[in-house]
Amino acid sequence: MxxxxxxxxxxxxxxxxxxxxxxxxxxxxxxxxxxxxxxxxxxxxxxxxxxxxxxxxxxxxxxxxKDKEDFGLQLIDAYEEFFAKMLDRCFENRALSPMNRLKAFVDAAKAGMEKHQFRRGCLVGNLGQEIASLSDAMREKLIGVMEDWQGRTAGCLALAQDMGELSVSRNVDELAAFFWIGWEGAVLRAKLELRADPLDSFAKVYFHLLKK
Structure with missing residues (x-):
């Protein structure tokens, strides 16, 4: 301090x-x-x-x-609430097919970064890079947030399987985890380069892999 x-x-x-x-x-x-x-x-x-x-x-x-750690925990809670609402808007949009719902999230998240000229990244991703300076409570909360995002994404992918958009042989939990691992990296790169290309590149490859 x-x-x-x-x-x-x-x-x-x-x-x-x-x-x-x-x-x-x-x-x-x-x-x-x-x-x-x-x-x-x-x-x-x-x-x-x-x-x-x-x-x-x-x-x-x-x-x-109580202190800065308490502030950090509440920041995570607020960000989680904000992000969950965005995921729900995309993943529960019945006007779109499940796969297009995931693409809608990608577009919405990219638009959010573009709005701030790519100078703001993902709070969870940023904190993950600072993990050595964070408390165990913050680390555990971040893991919980990521698991929630992955669970929501796996649910969307499972619905895609039910509707014939995704092979039933694919493991939706693994695909959801892979999405967030890659997406967070793409967000970091987009913030570094101040442009959308890394986001577009990741999305293009990811959705291509889902077709196999």
């Missing part, structure tokens, strides 16, 4: 003059944290910068979060 964060911690022990305990302030802090962590990573996310970006009172951070 840096000097600035230490001072904020000490000041945060007392209740600020204005009560910051409202949902709007907490939401602004979470959003600011997600923006910074998806841009530069969790380790580089400082409490002071989060407060400034959220336009929140300096003393309020520790009214919402």
């Amino acid at each position: 840096g000097d600035e964060e230490q001072k904020l911690t000490e000041r945060g022990r007392g209740r600020p003059k204005t009560d910051p305990r409202d949902a709007e302030t907490r939401l602004r802090l979470i959003r600011a944290g997600l923006e910074i962590a998806t841009e530069r990573g969790y380790v580089a996310t400082g409490v002071g910068e989060v407060l400034r970006r959220a336009a929140a009172p300096k003393g309020c951070f520790y009214h919402y979060f």
Whole structure:
């Protein structure tokens, strides 16, 4: 913890003059944290910068979060909720065939990166690269998120099998795990190169493999 964060911690022990305990302030802090962590990573996310970006009172951070680890855990929860909604919108879209639902997710995720000029990546992927600096609680939560994503994807692929889009001889759990291993790598490369080509390249190869 840096000097600035230490001072904020000490000041945060007392209740600020204005009560910051409202949902709007907490939401602004979470959003600011997600923006910074998806841009530069969790380790580089400082409490002071989060407060400034959220336009929140300096003393309020520790009214919402016990410490930075607690903040990180809540960031993961918020990101998981956001991402689950996007997956559900795509995977439960009955207007599309199951395979096209997975393609719709790829398009939606790519559009999200394009919206921010490829400067923001996946929070889970970013944290995975910083695993040596994270607590066991954060690591376990990240694993749980990835397993949830893989489970949803496996369900979509199983439906594709039921509808004849995917051979029943294929192992949907393995295909789902492979998708997320490759997709997270493609997201990292797209963020590095600031362009969509890595995402398009991975998707092209992945869906080609599913046809075999």
